[in-house]
Amino acid sequence: MNALTDKFGRKHSYLRISLTERCNLRCTYCMPEQGVPVSPRAKLMTPDEVFQIAKHFVDLGVTKIRLTGGEPLVRKDFGMILEKLTALDVELSITSNAVIVDRYIDQLKAAGIKTINISLDSLHPAKFKTITRRDNFEQVKRNIDLLVQEGFNVKLNCVLIKGFNHNEIIDFIAYGRENPITVRFIEFMPFDGNKWNKEKLVSHKQILDQVHSRWSETCVERIADSANDTSKNYRIKHFKGTFAIISTVTNPFCDSCNRIRLTANGRIKNCLFSSSEVDLLTTFRNGGEISPLIAQAIQAKASMRGGMVSDESFSDPKNYSQNRSMIAIGG
Ligand code: SAM
Numbered sequence: 001m002n003a004l005t006d007k008f009g010r011k012h013s014y015l016r017i018s019l020t021e022r023c024n025l026r027c028t029y030c031m032p033e034q035g036v037p038v039s040p041r042a043k044l045m046t047p048d049e050v051f052q053i054a055k056h057f058v059d060l061g062v063t064k065i066r067l068t069g070g071e072p073l074v075r076k077d078f079g080m081i082l083e084k085l086t087a088l089d090v091e092l093s094i095t096s097n098a099v100i101v102d103r104y105i106d107q108l109k110a111a112g113i114k115t116i117n118i119s120l121d122s123l124h125p126a127k128f129k130t131i132t133r134r135d136n137f138e139q140v141k142r143n144i145d146l147l148v149q150e151g152f153n154v155k156l157n158c159v160l161i162k163g164f165n166h167n168e169i170i171d172f173i174a175y176g177r178e179n180p181i182t183v184r185f186i187e188f189m190p191f192d193g194n195k196w197n198k199e200k201l202v203s204h205k206q207i208l209d210q211v212h213s214r215w216s217e218t219c220v221e222r223i224a225d226s227a228n229d230t231s232k233n234y235r236i237k238h239f240k241g242t243f244a245i246i247s248t249v250t251n252p253f254c255d256s257c258n259r260i261r262l263t264a265n266g267r268i269k270n271c272l273f274s275s276s277e278v279d280l281l282t283t284f285r286n287g288g289e290i291s292p293l294i295a296q297a298i299q300a301k302a303s304m305r306g307g308m309v310s311d312e313s314f315s316d317p318k319n320y321s322q323n324r325s326m327i328a329i330g331g
């Protein structure tokens, strides 16, 4: 059996590589207030190590690589990493907070990147500051407009938190009236130190109820999801943009999961919610063979949410508090 096929028959063709545990924002849902301990630079993959390890995955069957973090663009050698990865026969993409993305437009184009995922959780500067603990709203908004003008396919990731931004759902969708963007409403997920609680989730039904209170049922079109898509996709008639709902906690897409994650310090994480990791970088640096380790991590993958099969698992923080904060996983 192929090293990337797990015991449930899922083929893992999508690799998300975190380039750094650092970030120029401090989103409350992603990292604890006191920050997270970061790996010393020597423990992080160098540009060549990112390339060589990614190449192993591509040789085994990975067809898509997303660069993430932390904020991938704060790495000074981001351009070098990107350029190296263009030598691989894969679709490249990136997830960024857009604060400094304007500096990389030409390099992103040269790497053939067509789609960029950008985090934006509020359309109000003051709320943006509350959630990110930084004052970069105008810069981010300008950069999103710039990406659209430059022809990138922009997907906005919006983590919905009840009592904070659930009243902005309509405004976010209306942002797509004239803008060809996709707004993706993402369920707030629990991680170490992010004060998660189930009451803060905004369900798929609650989102659609809000949508229908503004637009009639005939105006809201369900559009086809692509293979392995984690979202349910919709369009308001005549809008240039679309919107999507991603219910990772209440309705995960584990049956068709094709994702694996590589942390900035070279560890493979077989599921967003799994707290076990397999260290590839140490073996790679010692000249060892990493393909068996990749196969081992894939074989150890649980059927669902790192083993949290029932929704009740989320009632006990012990089940997820051992997991890294999202900033150190690479969302
Ligand atoms: N810094 C980049 C950014 O914010 O887009 C890339 C890394 S960030 C960890 C990747 C994605 O994870 C973001 O879209 C962010 O909204 C999402 N994320 C972080 N913490 C989350 C949480 N607790 N629940 C749901 N999504 C989360």
Ligand code: SF4
Binding pocket: 023, 024, 025, 026, 027, 030, 031, 069, 070, 071, 097, 119, 326, 327
């Ligand atoms: Fe940084 Fe992205 Fe996490 Fe926000 S979500 S703190 S931008 S890594």
Ligand code: SF4
Binding pocket: 252, 253, 254, 255, 257, 258, 259, 270, 271, 272, 273, 303, 304, 305, 306
């Ligand atoms: Fe895949 Fe884990 Fe997410 Fe399920 S929870 S879709 S198994 S990464």
